[in-house]
Every structure is written in structure tokens, then in C-alpha cells.
Amino acid sequence: MSLFQFNPYIAPFKREEADNALDDGRGPSPDMPCHRLQNNENPLGPSPDVIEAINAVAPTLSYYPQFSDIELRRAIVETLGRGLTPQQIFTGCSGFEALELIMRAVLMPGDEVILSSPTFAGAYKKVSLPLGAKIIDVPLEPETFRYRPEAVLAAISERTKLVMICNPNNPTGTLISADAIDQLMRGLPDHVLVLADEVYHHFVEDDFPDSLRYVLDERNIVIVHSFSKAYGLAGMRLGYGIARPDIANAIAGLHRGFHQNKLSLAAGIAACRDQAHVQRVVACLRGEARWVCAEFDRLDIRYWKPAANFILFETRLPADALQEELRDRGFLLRGQTGNGLPYAMRLSLGTREANKAFINALEDILNTSR
Ligand SMILES: Cc1ncc(COP(=O)(O)O)c(C=O)c1O
Numbered sequence: 001m002s003l004f005q006f007n008p009y010i011a012p013f014k015r016e017e018a019d020n021a022l023d024d025g026r027g028p029s030p031d032m033p034c035h036r037l038q039n040n041e042n043p044l045g046p047s048p049d050v051i052e053a054i055n056a057v058a059p060t061l062s063y064y065p066q067f068s069d070i071e072l073r074r075a076i077v078e079t080l081g082r083g084l085t086p087q088q089i090f091t092g093c094s095g096f097e098a099l100e101l102i103m104r105a106v107l108m109p110g111d112e113v114i115l116s117s118p119t120f121a122g123a124y125k126k127v128s129l130p131l132g133a134k135i136i137d138v139p140l141e142p143e144t145f146r147y148r149p150e151a152v153l154a155a156i157s158e159r160t161k162l163v164m165i166c167n168p169n170n171p172t173g174t175l176i177s178a179d180a181i182d183q184l185m186r187g188l189p190d191h192v193l194v195l196a197d198e199v200y201h202h203f204v205e206d207d208f209p210d211s212l213r214y215v216l217d218e219r220n221i222v223i224v225h226s227f228s229k230a231y232g233l234a235g236m237r238l239g240y241g242i243a244r245p246d247i248a249n250a251i252a253g254l255h256r257g258f259h260q261n262k263l264s265l266a267a268g269i270a271a272c273r274d275q276a277h278v279q280r281v282v283a284c285l286r287g288e289a290r291w292v293c294a295e296f297d298r299l300d301i302r303y304w305k306p307a308a309n310f311i312l313f314e315t316r317l318p319a320d321a322l323q324e325e326l327r328d329r330g331f332l333l334r335g336q337t338g339n340g341l342p343y344a345m346r347l348s349l350g351t352r353e354a355n356k357a358f359i360n361a362l363e364d365i366l367n368t369s370r
Contacts, residue, residue, distance in 0.1 A: 009130045035354040038332040040170070040200070040310045042232035043350045044284060046267070047277035050233065053270035057262050065262040072265050075272040076240055082212050087245040090252040091260055091268075095199045095226030095239030100127045102195055102222050102241060103162070105251045107131040111161035114152055116140050118339040119166045120197060133161070145169070145304060147176040149184040156192060163188070166197045167211075168204060171336055171346045173306035181209035185219060193247075194221040199239070200308035202230035202282050218244050222251070229309060230278050231271045238264045285309045288349040295359045299366065310348045312336070315362075317369060319345050329361045 073086035092098030107113070109132025115124050117139050125135055138155045140147055152163060163184070167176040188194065196211050214221045222243040228234035238260070241251060260268075271277075289306050296303045296313055303313035315322060319335030319342055326333050336344040349355065 046232040047274040053266040094237040115164040153187040168307040175307035178209040199226035
């Protein structure tokens with residue numbers, strides 16, 4: 001009798017490394033006085049209304065939640081406006097899970113997924129490869145990180161199923177323009193679905209593509225949003241997708257029963273209803289982006305103009321070494337060697353206090369390593 005086989009497409013997972021990571025998810029504390037500037041989290045936290053809603057529902061946790069997530073979907077469409085209906089929404093336990101549900105709903109072995117690196121490729125591959133899909137990389141233009149719709153269209157084959165668009169893009173923080181998306185959407189054949197990962201959309205100041213328009217026009221597109229970023233609910237693990245009703249319905253068909261937990265449902269609804277909080281967060285972090293960029297200018301550090309709550313920058317020090325040096329000084333940041341950028345680091349914007357302390361530490365490291 002032969003032994004059972006694991007799915008051969010699952011990528012190796014360094015579990016022990018993950019278990020021993022310094023990041024325990026608690027945030028800075030007297031035991032761990034560090035600045036968490038590595039996960040693009042929201043340093044201002046969630047709306048106080050969300051905390052209140054979670055506290056109100058906590059005593060009822062012995063009962064299952066409502067079977068359907070309809071109340072949350074209603075709150076989401078009230079927030080988005082544009083005449084969207086709950087039939088155009090499906091929810092996920094995180095933006096990541098929303099991506100996963102989409103991929104599970106459409107990908108079959110041999111299908112091709114086009115992505116444009118450097119991007120959130122690790123996550124996209126983690127889900128699509130075990131489904132037997134093949135990754136086709138059509139990289140962003142080197143140096144500028146411009147998205148190349150013409151090159152993506154040229155790479156489409158009969159096996160192409162998904163085109164991934166990450167906008168604003170992680171880790172570059174750059175924006176894909178409305179014109180570029182328009183050009184892509186005009187040229188796409190009907191057998192291809194666009195997956196627009198827009199979890200940082202709140203932070204964009206201008207020239208953001210009107211991707212909801214494509215949903216309203218019944219095009220082949222699914223947009224993914226998250227409660228982890230501007231809403232400050234990364235620890236809650238809540239996200240959603242927006243698509244034509246037939247697409248949203250097929251994806252929601254993968255939900256298990258009682259899919260969303262009660263705390264997430266209450267938190268998501270309360271978060272949607274406090275848009276003033278989101279506006280405060282966005283205004284604050286845009287201000288922090290301007291302040292940090294001015295400091296990078298002063299220090300003659302190269303960076304890419306951010307459209308999100310994080311900034312990609314480059315120094316003359318290898319990113320892996322700089323990441324270690326910063327960690328020893330209490331700053332958690334992500335080096336981008338794994339994304340093919342061995343001198344680049346990604347800084348998640350923190351409070352002014354954290355950003356100032358980070359700039360001081362970076363200046364000191366650069367001066368002492370001359
Ligand atoms: C581009 C992008 N997409 C999706 C996600 C997933 O977000 P979450 O699973 O926290 O909702 C992230 C998280 O950092 C991200 O950067």
C-alpha cells in the first residue's frame with residue numbers, strides 16, 4: 001500500500017522560524033519596547049465605537065452568530081454608496097481570505113495567474129500554487145515601478161484566468177494610474193478575471209482608478225478591501241470583496257456556515273458607521289508620509305512617493321543588515337531582499353513620535369557606517 005501524498009504544490013513553510021519571530025502581536029510594551037513599523041498597521045487603532053460594539057456582544061459568545069453576514073454587507077454598501085447592493089459583496093476572515101476565496105472559486109490546475117512584481121506576490125503564490133496554477137510574472141518597470149498594461153495584455157494566453165492588480169502596490173507604495181487600468185480593462189478578453197487588491201485604497205490622494213465603476217458595468221473584476229488598514233482592525237481579521245452578483249455569489253458559496261464570528265461582525269458594522277474616524281486616520285497618516293518624505297529628502301535617501309500608509313526607501317546598506325541593526329535598536333521594519341530589492345526597506349508609517357525616533361536611529365546608523 002502506498003503512503004498518502006501531500007499536495008505537491010504546497011510551498012515549504014518555515015514554521016519554527018514563524019514560531020520564534022520577535023513579533024508577538026501585542027504591540028509595544030514595557031517587556032518589548034519596540035516600534036512596529038513592519039506590517040502596515042494603523043498606529044491610531046480602531047474607532048472607540050468598535051471597542052464598544054465588541055464589548056456589547058462579548059457576553060453573548062456562547063451562542064453562534066447570525067448565520068448570514070447580511071448586516072455587515074448592508075453596512076459595507078451603505079459606506080461605499082454608488083448604488084451597490086449586498087448581492088455585490090462577499091466577506092472574508094481577512095483581506096487575505098477574500099483573495100483566497102476568489103482564487104479557490106476560479107483557479108484550476110494549469111490556469112495562469114499574471115502578477116507584476118515586486119508586489120504582494122508571496123500571498124498570491126501561497127494560495128494559487130497549491131491549486132495547481134502557474135504564475136506568469138510581468139514585472140513593473142524597473143526603477144519607476146510603473147505598471148505596464150501593454151506588457152500584461154501581451155502576456156495573456158488561453159490559459160490566463162486571473163490578472164492580479166495590487167493598487168496601491170505593496171511593497172512599492174506606488175499607484176497604478178486610472179489610465180493604466182483603463183487600458184488594461186479595454187484590452188482584456190472575456191475569459192480573464194481581474195483581481196484588484198485595493199486594501200490601501202483609503203490612503204490614495206488622487207488619480208485612483210474608479211474600479212467600482214467596472215463592477216457596476218458588470219465587468220470581470222473582483223475588488224478586495226480590508227478592515228486591517230485604515231479601519232485599524234488588523235487583529236480582527238476581516239475583509240471583503242466587491243463584484244457582480246453572479247461572481248460574488250459563487251465566491252460566497254465557498255463560505256462555511258457561521259463564517260464570520262460575532263466580534264468581527266459587530267466590529268465591522270461599527271467601523272463602517274464611523275467614517276469620521278477613518279478620515280482622521282487618513283489625514284494623520286498622509287501628514288506623516290509628508291513628514292517622513294521631507295526627512296528622507298534631508299538625508300538624501302531615495303524613496304518612492306507613497307500612495308499608501310507605508311514608504312519604500314533605499315540606502316547604500318544591504319537591507320538584511322539594516323533590518324537587523326534597526327531591530328537591535330527596537331524598530332521592526334521589513335527588508336525587501338525577498339522581493340528582489342536588496343537595498344530597499346519598507347517603513348510602515350507610525351505616530352510622529354515613532355517616525356521621529358526611527359529617523360533618528362536611521363540617521364545614526366548611516367552616519368556610523370560611513
Ligand atoms: C496588498 C495587500 N493585500 C492584502 C493584504 C491582506 O490584508 P489582511 O489579510 O490583513 O486583510 C495585505 C496585508 O498587508 C496587503 O498588503
